Amino acid sequence: MKSSVITFPGSNCDRDMDVALKKFGFTNKMVWHDDNKLPKSDLVVLPGGFSYGDYLRCGSMASKSKIMQSVINFAKSGGLVMGICNGFQILVETGLVPGVLLRNKYLEFICKNVFVKLDNKENTYFKNLNKDVLELHIAHNEGNYFCTKDQLKEIKDNNQIAIYYCNSDGKIEDQYNPNGSLKNIAGIFNKEKNVLGMMPHPERMIDESLSGEDGSLFFKNLLNNIR
């Protein structure tokens, strides 16, 4: 299975994603933001980091970079596109997924393990996953998901909410919401479920010596589903 990770100036989780994808059997290529063409891919990943320094709204500059037109076309033709952290912020800025990501509620960067509840397994990303709650890791300053009431209704009606912040038992409550996200939303799909944006980093949870191993489950399962 072929994957591509886009490197924007200021991306800093691009290598980590490359390591994770290769570890679980993807043949991965790094793609430069200034290129026009995507290599043939089964999965395109927009990694975490601070693209263009995020001095403007997070992800907004990156969403206009050269390669993104190809990524958008790829997504619109049904290709799998996953945005993690800054990648999620970029996806939001392209409009591929609805809503915005505001600054964290307490105006502080947060780096810690969180639990997320999978809401919808009818998609390539989570289908067949034998767990409903994953322990993943967040590290962000702007992960506070927000959208309008109409948008919220729409994404709910279309089952577009991918994951919610919760506790280890899968309880979705305010106290388990690390950043003030609307309804504890940690990740969402586009309508067609081929585009996934999420704040947590599965690539930081890929072996027992790290913060946890649920990232491994995620990547193994994803590879099997693509196959």
Added chain:
Amino acid sequence: MEVNEQIAIDHGLKSEEYKKICKLLKRTPNITELGIFSAMWNEHCSYKSSRLHLKKLPTKGKKVIQGPGENAGIIDIEDGDAIVFKIESHNHPSFIEPYQGAATGVGGIMRDVFTMGARPIANLNSIHFGSPQHKKTKNLLRGVVHGIGGYGNCMGVPTIAGQTSFDSSYNGNILVNAMTLGLVKKNKIFYSKAAGLNKPVIYVGSKTGRDGIHGASMASASFDEKIEEKKPTVQVGDPFTEKLLLEACLELMAGDSIIAIQDMGAAGLTSSSIEMASKGNLGIEIDLNKVPCRETKMTPYEIMLSESQERMLIVLENGKEETAKKIFDKWNLDFAVIGKTTNSKNIELFFNQEQVAKIPVNILVENSPMYDRKWKKSKLPKKNKIKNEVLNKLKIKDVLKKVLLNQNICSKEWIWQQYDHTVMGDTIQKPGGDSGVVRVHGTNKAVAASVDSSAVYCWAHPLTGGKQVVAESWRNLISVGAKPIAITNCLNFGSPEKEDNMGEFVECVQGIGEASKYLNFPVVSGNVSFYNQTKEVGIKPTPSIGGVGLIKDYKKMISMDLKEIDNLVLIIGKTEGHIDQSLFARTILDEKNGPPPEVNLFNEKNNGESILNLIDKGYVKSAHDISLGGLLVAISKMCIKGNKGIKINKSKNLINEIEYFFAEDQGRYLIEVNKKDLKEVTKILNKNSVHHEELGIITQNDMIINEKTKVTIDELKSYYTNWLSKYMS
């Protein structure tokens, strides 16, 4: 502008230093030249008060590839790999402008490391603030933490460990020390020594602006009430540009274009160009019109003294300009050929076709002032006699609660949760442990690092304090199963012109030297920060020691969380009951006098090496060194992290219970071992003559002390974890 003595004094030079300049040049310097002298001869850049004493530190060892004198120190971690590391202060700017001061401190130290060809793999920091009640403390703390996070997080380098303390002596002068470790192949290290004639001198990175002019001079003076006016001397950081600069430099370094490279840190273009020329015994010629400037009409003086961040100076091989330019263009960074190396041994500057400065390099470097400052020796204070009746009135649980709640003991999670500590995917021990640990990417090795300081001990007796900090760094590395290799030091002191402060410096350095020599734990890099002083009041002497060690098989790393019920906890090292200068004495008894605990280097070495031996044999399940707060604090942290309880035996020692639990005797650790291994463990410890005793047995929950005092895990957690976040909200 005609230069005279008064202008020189306004630049921070002393009258006799100005006279020396005129004599060496055989003329009066012009204003640009004076600016250059003031930048090179200030305390921060010239080490004029400290050089004499720093020379005495042990800097060599089998594992040392590069000692002090370069951008950073380098140690061998085998298999062709090396670790580049250094700690540096950014105290003065951080007090004036906490966010930018701290951020550029982090940026500066990372540049020092990647200048040598290493990719930064871990950041650490040691930060010290005034009393929590002081009106500035909260804002300074918030600003510094945001600044460190803002820069390090954006760079994508994990911040894996640190230290935070509060003490009223920092009310007017906070400390911000930043440390970085980088990984490099031994055969791909880059140095700052220029070589060869007519080689192009290249400027890369950000443009030069008017920010940070005289930053290094500002950091070489005490503060007074006009300190706010110095804000323009603080640099402004741009971590995004530094991330690009890092990637571009490493890309260029993969080839063979670079002869020498030096970052523009303190004193900017001045010190970087002079240092490269001086090390290569060459001259350098620069056309200042070619320097990329951010602002219009910048004068030669401003260009030379700007401390704009994220800039590098490179001496390239002839004919490699195009190759290099392509890389910097790709990363959208400025690239300009601004001069060349010459055989004149002068630094020669041109502006609008005119020569605006010409100074022999050796005058600036070798002839820079060096002082043998007067200093006062400290006496070892007399021991306090604390009456048993006083101690017997205290309830252990109350004392434990107060100590765990203390700002210098309690959890600093509020701070380190704001630092990305997991990016790069190799952090196997997060902040909050004895050391941070990162794997050497793609190998079975891991590198451990810790940063420590004990200002209270150094203040009470500098010689003992200096030794103690090195010993503590050593213990923190041992506790995670790392073999200690070398240290970097950041020496934060008051004014060297005061005999007391200078004495503290001299004797702390002596103590550091003695311990590092005995433990074979050499000093490979460092930095001195004097004048941490407001008017007449200086800080407590605060040398920070950054230690680095190697774990050959990362799966053997040890952490402090208790692992298994029914396992035993052993105390390694003898508890004598030294209470003076302990956190208990200072906060509970309000007793601030007396000597710090004695440091026995033989025991430190013997105990540490014996524990490494036990770890290597697989007998140690968890470990933690006993330091600030004493035995009960140490075991509390292990219980909290492991979410387990412990039943503590009655001590066989005759000392008072309170002394037993809260004394800060040195050279001690707690280790967890399985019952079935006890015999073998005891045998090894006895063979090595290591004092040890059984503290107790691990239980499901509750800490039970001497069968009568019960503290639940939840109580321990609530004492330990809440203070800082409550204080900051």
